Amino acid sequence: MANRKAVEALNLLLQDLMENQLLFGGKTVVLGGDFRQTIPIVRRGSREEIVDACLVYSSIWLLIRKIHLTQNMRAMEDPVFTDLLLRVGEGIEPNVRVDYINLPEDMCLSYHGSDSPLDTLVNEIFPSFDAYSSGSSSLINTAILTPNNECMGEINESLIGKFPGNMVEYVSTDYANDPSQQQYYQDYMNAISVGSLPPHVLKLKVNCPVMLLRNLNPLEGLCNGTRLIVRDLGRHVIGAVIAVGTHSAICCFIKGQNIKFNKILNSTASC
Template sequence: MSEDFLRCSDLTPRKVRKKVLQQISGFLELMGKSIASFGLVPNDLSSFDVENQTRELLAERSITIREEDLNAISLLNEKQRHAFEIISHRIYENKNGTFFLDGPEGTRKSFLYRALLADIRSKGYLALATATSGIATSILPGALNDLLQDLMNSSEIFGGNVVVFGGDFRQTLPVVRRGNQSETINACIINSLLSPSLEKVQLTENMRARLDPSFTDYLLRVGNGTEKIQDDSYIKIPSSILLENSEADYALDNLINLVYPNTMTGSSDANTPINQVILSTKNNSVDEVYDIVISKFPGEAVEYLSSDKTLNPNHQGQYEDFLNSLSPSGLPPHSLILKVNAPIILLRNLDPTEGLCNRTRLICRNLS
């Protein structure tokens, strides 16, 4: 349910029922159904009220179609265009289809998604775009699939709707808390009960690094597990992508200076930092890099502290240090240091209808 329903505790039972029916009606309409066909609508609830008070439906219909996304259709490469055509044909021919778009990082899956969404919405159709986590993916067979089959009164997969999944099997496996290797592998979508029903569509051309084919070939070999290994567990990193003459004590500083050469002196282009990034496999390393970069970044630092007060003041002295030491995945640290024009990245969906989704890169323009 939406936030509108969650805040309706002060409503009468009659109004609560009306609110619930409005939510259900909006979801059914997104699926091409009418709530009236289920005999659930009371006489005093008009279709006009339902349609005009459903937040989700209004949000979908009010999405602005960007011209650049429509123009992207003509810029698709051969594999992207093949995927675009078979998916869109299923939609416009009113046929079912469940696809998995498999492509390594850099094959511009998101570019294809935006082109698909723009084309579908420009023709008056409704298209829902969302992101799934490993946990969400694992419940698709028993939650979303069954729900859509019930709503559409169809035994076809996802109720006969066209559904497109996308990702890269070569990247990090889903996280299963305290799970062993077999449990982690079993949580992958390729081991889902739905996997045999998915039509696989592959993207192979790395558009981000197409001017460096040797690097893209190396990435694919690593991802596919075909790169030669040493000592049974290590792969050799090409010397062309290593820092030269870098002593251990200065390696991190040299890396930061290489990735952000003009940041510390004040670049003429404030957007430059968001187009460059340092990746790490551990949160502790991320924090270490961030502390060094933000300390060198020009401007006055502003510190933001997390809420660390206990409900019972008597427990404050006992738990304060512990609360300050916590750094949950996906959340900022207790002490967050920011500066004007410093780059940040959005880790959790904030407002997808406004384009603020996971991995959106932003720049701090004002701190207050």
């Protein structure tokens, strides 16, 4: 969900370009989203700041025509889960404590302390990685959702270690422009972890899933968010096949040039 200030800026820009005071300059603009599921992200913002960033608090909200969707297409085959989502979203699900609810037992995993909680979760979601050793794209349809990148890194590290095959590591470029400053900035550059980039050391195995983080060739299906299955791991080239979509089963090769591979690819065994 976009911050309301971004939508307001677009409105002012179109009004300026079209030289009128109509909403969005008279142009048709379609906005989509669900405030019950996704709200604007305000870095280190308080609850009040996040709520204030919502479009409903904008001066143009009353001028926007609202069209409501009534059927959950993603969960239409699971009516029980659909009803739970609606109750939570509408705020009518009984609270255990403030902002806490009880999850149904079939959505929870039993933990007895024999293994770590992470191993218990991984073994339940991915019971046998040997089934994916032939490169089955069914792994793409299974996921572990994480609240932040730190959790994602820990889960990815565990999953890629359990995945069959030999591991290949790709390390990002971490050289300072001034060699005399290398000792001061190398550790810092290696520790940088942001949402749009994978970690400093990217670990991959043949037949594991990956996701593109750049628009390399949109016409051929290689754009940000494209999911692929790795087929070959070379020193400077990664061979992969597109897993889903209109370009599925198409083979491609991704070559590293001035940047390392982990600036382009991200291990997605857990996301």
